[in-house]
Amino acid sequence: MSIRKISHGVVATGLAAFAWVQAGSAAAALEPAPINIGAISTLTAGPADFASSGLAAKAVFDSVNATGGIQRRKLVFIQEDDHGNPAAAAEAAARLINGAKVVALAGGASFLECSVNARTYQQAGLASVPGLGLDSHCFNTPMIAPVNTGPYMQLTLAMHYVADKLKKKRLCVLRLGTPANVQKTLDGVLQEWTEKTGNKPVLDERDIQPGDSPEPYFKKASQAGCEAIVFAGTEDFSVRFASVGKKMMPGNIPLVFQGAVYTSQAAETLGRDGDGIYAMSEFEPWSSRSGQLSHWRNLMIANQVSLTSSSQGGYLAAQILVKAMRSIKGEITRESVTRALQQMPPYELPMLGMPFSFGEGRAHHPNRAAIPVQLLDGRWRIAHHEWLKPFYPGVLVSAP
Numbered sequence: 001m002s003i004r005k006i007s008h009g010v011v012a013t014g015l016a017a018f019a020w021v022q023a024g025s026a027a028a029a030l031e032p033a034p035i036n037i038g039a040i041s042t043l044t045a046g047p048a049d050f051a052s053s054g055l056a057a058k059a060v061f062d063s064v065n066a067t068g069g070i071q072r073r074k075l076v077f078i079q080e081d082d083h084g085n086p087a088a089a090a091e092a093a094a095r096l097i098n099g100a101k102v103v104a105l106a107g108g109a110s111f112l113e114c115s116v117n118a119r120t121y122q123q124a125g126l127a128s129v130p131g132l133g134l135d136s137h138c139f140n141t142p143m144i145a146p147v148n149t150g151p152y153m154q155l156t157l158a159m160h161y162v163a164d165k166l167k168k169k170r171l172c173v174l175r176l177g178t179p180a181n182v183q184k185t186l187d188g189v190l191q192e193w194t195e196k197t198g199n200k201p202v203l204d205e206r207d208i209q210p211g212d213s214p215e216p217y218f219k220k221a222s223q224a225g226c227e228a229i230v231f232a233g234t235e236d237f238s239v240r241f242a243s244v245g246k247k248m249m250p251g252n253i254p255l256v257f258q259g260a261v262y263t264s265q266a267a268e269t270l271g272r273d274g275d276g277i278y279a280m281s282e283f284e285p286w287s288s289r290s291g292q293l294s295h296w297r298n299l300m301i302a303n304q305v306s307l308t309s310s311s312q313g314g315y316l317a318a319q320i321l322v323k324a325m326r327s328i329k330g331e332i333t334r335e336s337v338t339r340a341l342q343q344m345p346p347y348e349l350p351m352l353g354m355p356f357s358f359g360e361g362r363a364h365h366p367n368r369a370a371i372p373v374q375l376l377d378g379r380w381r382i383a384h385h386e387w388l389k390p391f392y393p394g395v396l397v398s399a400p
Contacts, residue, residue: 032073035332037061037321038080038096039108039131040117045084047235049263049310050109053131054079056296056314057107059303060322070325071332078102082113089113090120097124103337106321107131107314114138115181127338127358129320131313136185143338145364147316147356148309149282151182152189154258155232157370157388158280159193159201162228165372165384166254170202172226174217174241176233177207186232196391202226210237214244221249228254235260239269242277254278259309262287262373262380271378278383280370283312284351287373287380292350312351320347320356353387 039054054077061075069075078100080092089112096102097120105121109132118141121128126143133139133146149157155173162168173190177183183206194200203224205217221229229245231238238261245255255277262279264287270277284292286307296315297307305311324340325332346355353369368390374383 032071034074034076035070035325036076036078036100036102038078038100038102038105040080040082040089040092040096040105040110040113041108042084042110042112043079043081046109046111049235049306049308050132052306052308052311053109053314053317054107055303055305056300056311057131057318059299059305060315060318062303063299064322070322071328073332077107079108082110082116084111086112086116089116093117093120097126101334102126103325103332103334104321104341105129106317108317109134109310109313111135111179114141114144118144124334125338126334127341129317129341129358131315131317132310135179135181139365140363142360142362142364145341145356145358145366146313147320147352147367148313149259149280149367149370150365151232151258151260152185153365153368153390154280154282154370155186155189155230156193156390158230158256158258158278158372160390161278161280161372161384161388162230162254162256163197163199165388166228168228168254169199170225170227171199172203172205172221172224172229173201174203174205174208174221174229174231176237177209183207208233208237210234214241215248217241218245218248226253228256231255231257233258233260235263235266238279239266239274242266242270242274246273246276251276256280256372259370262309264308267375267378267380270375274375275377277375278372279375279380280388281373282309282367282370283316283353285371285373285380285382286312288382296351316349316351316356319349320344320358323347324358353389 041050058077061077065074082089105128108130114137115135118137121143128144130146132148133150138146238257257279259280259282324344328336328340341358342360346357348355356366369387372383373380
């Protein structure tokens with residue numbers, strides 16, 4: 001190594017520089033290897049809100065790193081995009097499992113990756129805690145336990161709210177007909193609701209397509225004598241049907257939507273035209289001033305992450321995984337993390353309506369609660385101040 005002049009005649013010799021490099025290498029060698037954590041989300045082909053789940057999880061992991069990590073090991077978060085494509089979802093899982101050697105997955109939000117990768121996770125012994133679980137495999141397989149309520153239990157709770165709290169008996173259901181696997185599970189939800197309550201919906205439109213005009217469906221609802229309408233579908237579907245439904249249906253007929261429409265964007269788009277519609281919040285409502293949201297809200301603002309249900313899910317998933325990893329006394333590996341999640345006692349989190357438990361069962365649906373919110377004067381407000389919970393286990397969690 002050549003001699004380099006610094007200033008004022010002071011020089012650094014190659015030998016001194018070599019010693020400095022060697023010391024730095026030795027220090028690096030003593031630093032523990034990082035802990036790799038993965039997530040698979042539908043980013044480029046999904047709602048913009050899906051990205052905030054992973055961003056929220058990363059914010060939690062970064063905050064842990066800022067205080068020394070876990071067992072002096074830094075947490076590295078690797079998020080893959082499945083592009084809404086099954087092949088891409090499978091490839092993403094392979095990269096995380098075999099390439100990055102992740103110890104667990106947390107904070108994902110995907111339309112399809114649970115159904116694609118559930119068996120792969122079981123074979124690899126890899127536990128996944130999605131921030132948003134959507135397809136039925138997210139709630140019905142051994143190695144996946146989402147933190148959110150999910151579209152199926154939301155439908156049950158929405159019908160429960162209409163029948164028991166709003167006292168409406170002639171219930172109608174309008175639902176987006178895609179994807180097919182979601183509709184098949186919703187069929188089971190409605191069948192079980194009918195069997196348990198004896199209150200069969202007087203109208204169930206199960207094959208509405210994304211481009212369909214809402215008007216014909218509301219005409220059918222009027223002809224069927226609906227006293228309330230519950231909707232199941234995406235944010236775009238919900239906004240279109242809310243806008244038309246408020247104009248076509250009498251004001252005394254509640255329009256109750258799933259959590260997909262519970263966003264600031266939907267409130268802004270609908271404005272006062274959407275006044276009175278209801279939605280199901282899967283967590284402590286993000287739009288409220290509840291003190292239980294303080295840590296989440298402050299962390300999201302500090303990291304420039306949107307305040308949404310999606311970021312709540314990612315935040316909670318990361319918190320759960322961190323708690324499990326901190327309980328491990330020995331080496332943190334994929335096997336020890338999976339075991340820690342399975343053996344973790346029910347975890348009380350202020351943003352959830354019931355304790356989170358992963359467990360060792362064949363199916364997991366730990367969050368089966370929701371709080372109804374209502375759009376009033378263009379703003380979301382809490383409509384019912386107690387958590388709604390099912391009075392029967394539900395079609396997705398009936399297996400032992």
